[in-house]
Amino acid sequence: MQRLINLTKRTVAVNLAGVENAFKNGKVGGGGRRIKGRELNYDVIANAGALASKIKELLQVAPGDDTNVQVLGGGKQLLVQIPTARVNAASEFVVGMTAAAGATTEALIQQFKAGYAEAPMVHAAVWGEYPQTVGMNGGNVASVLNIPQNDEGLGFALRNIMANHLAMITKRNAMNAAALASIFEQIGEFEMGNAFGIFERHQLLGLAFQGLNANNLLYETVKSQGKTGTIGTVVQSIVGRAIEDKVIKAGKKLPSGFTMYEANDVPMWNAYCAAGVLAATMVNCGALRGAQAVSSTLLYFNDIMEKETALPGCDFGRVMGTAVGFSFFSHSIYGGGGPGVFNGNHVVTRHSRGFAIPCVAAAIALDAGTQMFTPEMTSGLVGAIYGEIKEFREPIVSVAEAIQK
Numbered sequence: 001m002q003r004l005i006n007l008t009k010r011t012v013a014v015n016l017a018g019v020e021n022a023f024k025n026g027k028v029g030g031g032g033r034r035i036k037g038r039e040l041n042y043d044v045i046a047n048a049g050a051l052a053s054k055i056k057e058l059l060q061v062a063p064g065d066d067t068n069v070q071v072l073g074g075g076k077q078l079l080v081q082i083p084t085a086r087v088n089a090a091s092e093f094v095v096g097m098t099a100a101a102g103a104t105t106e107a108l109i110q111q112f113k114a115g116y117a118e119a120p121m122v123h124a125a126v127w128g129e130y131p132q133t134v135g136m137n138g139g140n141v142a143s144v145l146n147i148p149q150n151d152e153g154l155g156f157a158l159r160n161i162m163a164n165h166l167a168m169i170t171k172r173n174a175m176n177a178a179a180l181a182s183i184f185e186q187i188g189e190f191e192m193g194n195a196f197g198i199f200e201r202h203q204l205l206g207l208a209f210q211g212l213n214a215n216n217l218l219y220e221t222v223k224s225q226g227k228t229g230t231i232g233t234v235v236q237s238i239v240g241r242a243i244e245d246k247v248i249k250a251g252k253k254l255p256s257g258f259t260m261y262e263a264n265d266v267p268m269w270n271a272y273c274a275a276g277v278l279a280a281t282m283v284n285c286g287a288l289r290g291a292q293a294v295s296s297t298l299l300y301f302n303d304i305m306e307k308e309t310a311l312p313g314c315d316f317g318r319v320m321g322t323a324v325g326f327s328f329f330s331h332s333i334y335g336g337g338g339p340g341v342f343n344g345n346h347v348v349t350r351h352s353r354g355f356a357i358p359c360v361a362a363a364i365a366l367d368a369g370t371q372m373f374t375p376e377m378t379s380g381l382v383g384a385i386y387g388e389i390k391e392f393r394e395p396i397v398s399v400a401e402a403i404q405k
Contacts, residue, residue: 001183001399004391005158008144008184009093010066010081012100013385016051017076018140019108019125020044028124030138038121042112048075054107059099061085072384079385080104093145093157101127101141142381144169152345155192158184159344163357164375167340167364168383169392172375174282174362175213179395181361182211185344185354194353202267203354206315210274210358212399217241217272221279229283231297235304238276247272248311260310273314274355277301278362285363290370291339294363295330298356299323318352325349326356338371340364341378 022028023040044051048071056069061083068081080100087095105126108114114122128139134149146160161184163177170176186207189195195203208214221241225234239261242248247269251262263269280301285293302313302320313320329348330339342349344357364375375383386392 001187001402003402004183004395004398005187006084006087007081007389007391008158009087009096010084011143011386011389012080012082012096013142013381014055014078014080014100014104014126015076015140015142015381016044016048016078017073019104022125022140023121026121028121028138029129029132033138035121040112040114040118040121042108044108045075047111048078051104051107051111052078054110055080055100055103058103058106059083059086070388072388077381077384078104079388092148094147096145097136097141097143097147101136101139104141142385144382144386146345150345152347152350153192155188156345156350158188158191159350159354159357162341162343162378163360163364164340164373164379165382165386166361167367168375168379169386170365170395171383171387171393172365173394174286174365175218176394176396177361177365178278178358179211179213179399180392181358182207182354183395183399185357186211188344189354198267202270205267205271206274206355209271210278210355212396214271214275218275218279221276222282225279225283226286231280231284231301232304234276234280234283235301235308238272238279238305239308242269242272248309251310258310263311269311270314270316273302273305276305277314277319277355278359281359281363282366286366289366289368291360291363291367292330292370294339294360295323295326297323297363298359299327315352315355319356322349322352322356338373340367340371340375341373 023042026035026039052069052071056067059082060067065083067083070079072079082096082099086099105123108122109119126140127136129137135147144161144165145157151157151160166181167177170180186203189203209217213219221237247265248261248263250259252260277298281294281297284297285291298319305313325348339360342360344350349356391398
């Protein structure tokens with residue numbers, strides 16, 4: 001996981017096809033901006049190999065360090081990994097984006113011998129609207145990490161990755177998409193200061209059971225419920241497993257006959273609920289082949305679970321609370337965007353401590369193209385580049401292999 005976070009900060013996608021298109025049409029800075037008369041006839045894609053070599057040379061701190069530049073898509077994209085030395089010497093994770101953008105700009109100027117009149121267009125094609133605005137709008141350098149100014153607060157950087165990105169990086173594999181989301185979300189919780197004392201085990205067990213399929217609970221539940229299951233039957237399955245594993249036990253029985261359960265291990269009970277709500281999402285959204293049901297699944301799995309056991313649902317009600325606003329903002333009266341554009345940093349979905357977004361990522365992976373903002377539309381470049389790296393594409397296997405070592 002530490003290697004994955006290191007790679008997250010170091011890895012950047014450079015869209016050479018986008019740069020070439022910007023040159024040929026004079027379109028820089030995003031939006032409808034076009035500067036006629038400033039077009040440049042540079043064959044960027046055809047020179048991808050030479051550009052990659054120059055960028056690597058510029059980025060290297062020492063010969064043989066872990067700088068890595070790969071040509072992908074027949075020269076249309078570059079996978080750029082800046083050296084760890086540059087990350088260690090930086091105060092912020094943006095060094096990946098800025099170093100890649102700076103080196104790419106310099107390499108283009110060198111390769112095509114751009115003069116003082118052409119260099120600003122080269123800069124604009126790579127960096128986009130920056131520095132006129134803080135973001136790199138219209139630029140052709142992309143990272144899964146957003147700029148710090150877009151974070152909702154301290155420590156939100158790893159939680160500011162949209163679900164569409166996660167689905168595309170993992171090649172639409174629901175369990176891996178959820179695992180990658182869970183790793184980012186839960187490491188983010190540590191960075192935010194939310195995982196100390198009794199909360200450390202709370203977060204770690206949630207990561208293990210929801211994100212990494214601990215004790216095979218997630219997989220077995222989905223497999224047994226996949227054909228005919230519903231949200232309610234997944235609740236039944238999780239409660240039965242929790243009783244069998246002595247995570248909860250029957251407590252006070254009310255005059256009506258209703259049995260209130262007690263948790264022998266509260267963090268473990270939360271972990272079972274976290275795995276359960278993800279399983280319910282995969283069963284429900286998988287049957288629908290649509291991601292839109294994820295918010296209602298987050299809501300009603302936990303609502304039914306609380307009524308069934310008299311115990312708190314996942315994340316002590318925060319997942320259920322998140323789902324209420326999420327339903328409204330993703331596809332109800334407001335309908336501002338599908339689930340895929342949300343992340344753990346979003347004002348609507350930030351409230352759960354890392355347990356909601358893994359479900360959203362899994363739902364997007366199972367979606368059959370029902371969203372207005374599809375993963376292919378928003379995350380094609382990121383998916384193509386980061387999906388080449390095993391730690392991102394197959395996080396469950398990567399973590400398991402690291403444990404064996």
